[in-house]
Amino acid sequence: MEFVMAIIIGILFMAAVYLILSRSLLRIILGTGLLSHGAHLLILTMGGLGGTSPPVLADGVTDYADPLPQALILTAIVISFGVTAFMLVLFYRTYGEHKTDNMSLMKGNDEHD
Amino acid sequence: MKTNDVILQTATKVVFFIIFLFSIHIFFAGHFTPGGGFVGGLLTTGAIVLLLLAFDLKTVQNALPFNFMIVTAIGLLLALGTAASSLLFNIPFFTHAFDDVYLPLFGVSALHTAMAFDAGVYLVVVGSTITMIQTIGGDS
Amino acid sequence: MINLLLLPIILPFFFGIILLFFPKQIKVQRTLVTVGLIVSFISALILMAKVKSDGIQTVTLGSWPAPFGITMVSDMLSVLLVTTTIVITFFVVVYSFTGIDEEREKFYYYPAILFMITGVNGAFTTGDIFNMFVFFEVLLIASYVLIVLGGEKKQLRESIKYVLVNVISSALFVITIALLYSVVGTVNMADIALKITDIGQPGIITVIAVLFLLVFGIKGAIFPLYFWLPGSYAAPPMPVLTLFGALLTKVGVYAITRTYTLFFVHDTAMTHGLLSILAILTIIAGCIGALAYFDLKQIMIYNIVIAVGVILFGVAQMNDAGMSGAIFYLIHDMLIKGALFLLIGIIIAVTGTSNLRKMGGLMKTHAGLGWMYLIAAFGLAGIPPLSGFIGKMLIIQGAFEAGNVWGSIIMLVSSLIVLLSVIRIFIYAFWGEPVALPKTRRRSYRSLMMPAVVLVLISVAYGVGTEWLIPYMTDASDVLLNPSIYIDAVLKE
Numbered sequence: 001m002e003f004v005m006a007i008i009i010g011i012l013f014m015a016a017v018y019l020i021l022s023r024s025l026l027r028i029i030l031g032t033g034l035l036s037h038g039a040h041l042l043i044l045t046m047g048g049l050g051g052t053s054p055p056v057l058a059d060g061v062t063d064y065a066d067p068l069p070q071a072l073i074l075t076a077i078v079i080s081f082g083v084t085a086f087m088l089v090l091f092y093r094t095y096g097e098h099k100t101d102n103m104s105l106m107k108g109n110d111e112h113d
Numbered sequence: 114m115k116t117n118d119v120i121l122q123t124a125t126k127v128v129f130f131i132i133f134l135f136s137i138h139i140f141f142a143g144h145f146t147p148g149g150g151f152v153g154g155l156l157t158t159g160a161i162v163l164l165l166l167a168f169d170l171k172t173v174q175n176a177l178p179f180n181f182m183i184v185t186a187i188g189l190l191l192a193l194g195t196a197a198s199s200l201l202f203n204i205p206f207f208t209h210a211f212d213d214v215y216l217p218l219f220g221v222s223a224l225h226t227a228m229a230f231d232a233g234v235y236l237v238v239v240g241s242t243i244t245m246i247q248t249i250g251g252d253s
Numbered sequence: 254m255i256n257l258l259l260l261p262i263i264l265p266f267f268f269g270i271i272l273l274f275f276p277k278q279i280k281v282q283r284t285l286v287t288v289g290l291i292v293s294f295i296s297a298l299i300l301m302a303k304v305k306s307d308g309i310q311t312v313t314l315g316s317w318p319a320p321f322g323i324t325m326v327s328d329m330l331s332v333l334l335v336t337t338t339i340v341i342t343f344f345v346v347v348y349s350f351t352g353i354d355e356e357r358e359k360f361y362y363y364p365a366i367l368f369m370i371t372g373v374n375g376a377f378t379t380g381d382i383f384n385m386f387v388f389f390e391v392l393l394i395a396s397y398v399l400i401v402l403g404g405e406k407k408q409l410r411e412s413i414k415y416v417l418v419n420v421i422s423s424a425l426f427v428i429t430i431a432l433l434y435s436v437v438g439t440v441n442m443a444d445i446a447l448k449i450t451d452i453g454q455p456g457i458i459t460v461i462a463v464l465f466l467l468v469f470g471i472k473g474a475i476f477p478l479y480f481w482l483p484g485s486y487a488a489p490p491m492p493v494l495t496l497f498g499a500l501l502t503k504v505g506v507y508a509i510t511r512t513y514t515l516f517f518v519h520d521t522a523m524t525h526g527l528l529s530i531l532a533i534l535t536i537i538a539g540c541i542g543a544l545a546y547f548d549l550k551q552i553m554i555y556n557i558v559i560a561v562g563v564i565l566f567g568v569a570q571m572n573d574a575g576m577s578g579a580i581f582y583l584i585h586d587m588l589i590k591g592a593l594f595l596l597i598g599i600i601i602a603v604t605g606t607s608n609l610r611k612m613g614g615l616m617k618t619h620a621g622l623g624w625m626y627l628i629a630a631f632g633l634a635g636i637p638p639l640s641g642f643i644g645k646m647l648i649i650q651g652a653f654e655a656g657n658v659w660g661s662i663i664m665l666v667s668s669l670i671v672l673l674s675v676i677r678i679f680i681y682a683f684w685g686e687p688v689a690l691p692k693t694r695r696r697s698y699r700s701l702m703m704p705a706v707v708l709v710l711i712s713v714a715y716g717v718g719t720e721w722l723i724p725y726m727t728d729a730s731d732v733l734l735n736p737s738i739y740i741d742a743v744l745k746e
Contacts, residue, residue, distance in 0.1 A: 046435035
């Protein structure tokens with residue numbers, strides 16, 4: 001199972017890097033989304049995939065899942081949700097001001113000498 | 114161009130309340146089972162976004178005359194206040210108190226201070242997401 | 254009062270929330286933000302006295318026992334940094350009363366500053382590596398708001414790069430924490446330190462150490478990763494730049510210091526050697542940048558990069574002199590960068606440009622500004638008895654003790670280059686033929702000067718009063734050099 005997860009996480013990171021390196025703003029946002037998904041899956045895998053019961057204290061349950069990665073992922077998901085929403089607004093505004101969504105037209109610092 | 118979306122508008126008038134009620138249900142379900150303030154808040158936001166899609170921004174603002182930034186602030190204050198009430202009792206921050214209380218109609222219910230915190234989260238999520246959507250939706 | 258160490262985090266947050274209710278009433282905003290910062294400052298002072306007398310303070314949120322709950326730990330280093338943060342923010346806020354336009358003040362400028370302080374203080378205080386990530390995000394999201402506030406074309410363009418770089422580094426942070434968790438099975442920093450020595454897996458731990466260096470290096474702007482800093486920091490208005498320059502990179506530096514003294518001490522030849530080399534390269538790259546530009550903001554921004562290199566070079570020595578020198582220099586640099594950025598903000602406000610070639614002769618009209626700038630510039634370069642001297646001297650002493658002769662020589666040369674770069678500003682802006690100045694009101698000039706002057710005076714006092722500060726600095730460096738003090742304080746039960 002860990003092997004499959006490793007491949008899935010690798011594919012997610014690969015796609016994320018490809019999208020972040022592209023020029024369109026929208027693709028970049030999708031890329032950061034995939035990057036955080038990959039990171040979250042990595043936490044889940046790194047916590048160990050064993051454990052079939054929910055991590056609730058009950059009699060006779062010995063094989064329970066590790067609750068900490070789940071708590072960490074939940075926090076990380078909320079944060080990446082907020083940041084992604086902020087980025088969408090920011091990129092939309094930038095698109096409105098600059099009339100382009102092409103990153104290569106937005107480089108440079110015009111007033112340095 | 115004026116589109117005629119009678120079906121959407123009629124359906125929304127009913128569906129909005131169903132989603133809203135379901136979000137309240139999810140919010141209280143978070144007590145012992147999956148759910149809670151964050152998911153409930155997102156569902157409520159979903160219901161309001163449906164209203165925004167079916168009607169226009171102005172109608173929705175008249176129907177829900179809140180400043181959603183204030184809603185966010187109230188939510189934050191509620192969450193922080195719940196956590197900080199432990200300052201008064203000189204116990205570690207975020208320590209939560211709970212007890213089984215007899216309530217009329219409900220019978221014996223477990224009441225947690227965590228729920229007040231969750232209500233704060235709910236308000237923050239609704240307030241901030243709607244503010245964002247209104248900001249983008251405002252111009253076009 | 255066991256929650257005392259949380260007050261410098263909670264109070265700014267509370268006042269920030271209250272400010273959200275009245276965005277349009279500027280008077281209320283200004284009063285409340287001042288009150289909030291003063292109250293937080295008092296709580297930080299009480300906390301400092303408490304830490305001085307009773308040792309490290311800890312509280313575990315939600316009453317969970319130590320390795321399971323989130324622990325907040327306040328040792329001397331973190332309480333010193335928290336106090337300095339609040340002081341600088343206070344003066345920046347006072348400067349903002351005239352230094353920033355009303356449009357921004359009405360658009361949640363002060364709440365964003367207070368939320369950023371919440372994040373910064375939280376990151377300094379936390380004893381849990383994942384909680385540190387959360388506080389990093391709090392301060393980053395507030396800084397996104399501050400950098401984009403106003404929505405000028407240039408700001409939007411630069412904030413995209415800033416946000417993107419930080420989002421990627423945050424994802425890397427999560428990935429690194431995941432890897433660390435898989436090895437040690439805990440996220441409590443004291444517990445991690447114990448487990449790392451127990452499991453004896455130096456190879457993978459070294460890899461994680463380098464990954465952490467990468468993550469915090471992006472935030473703290475060390476050598477190959479500082480590329481985003483000059484462009485992004487030049488975009489926002491001056492008070493925001495002051496806050497960023499004085500505080501944000503220092504959080505990254507603090508995180509490197511904490512992790513590299515607490516966890517990654519098993520293979521110092523590799524990890525600290527790498528840190529030392531990168532610090533020297535950071536100094537060199539910063540020096541080149543500081544000399545290359547004729548733009549006030551850019552020169553000062555590259556000076557941030559140099560300071561990061563100097564502090565980390567001190568940390569990398571891992572001995573008594575180097576560590577206390579690094580702490581001295583860290584706090585000195587926060588104060589003096591705050592003062593210098595405010596001063597060049599005034600120069601820019603007076604002359605209406607940030608290009609050195611278009612300035613001149615300010616000494617005739619603004620002598621007080623010139624003298625203040627000169628004192629601050631000497632302080633930055635480390636001329637005794639001003640505040641930069643003692644820190645640099647201790648760092649160099651530490652480097653000689655550790656046998657890093659070349660590194661110390663480069664650092665000494667860099668002091669000269671720092672002096673050259675800031676004196677060049679003085680020569681171009683204050684000497685020479687006076688140029689026609691745009692009309693500015695004398696009153697607003699005076700109210701801008703006040704916070705800057707007080708901050709310069711504080712930094713002078715910090716340099717002259719070194720003798721009285723030594724016990725505090727020794728306390729701070731003791732904890733860093735003997736992690737067992739920290740571990741015992743957290744896991745005492």
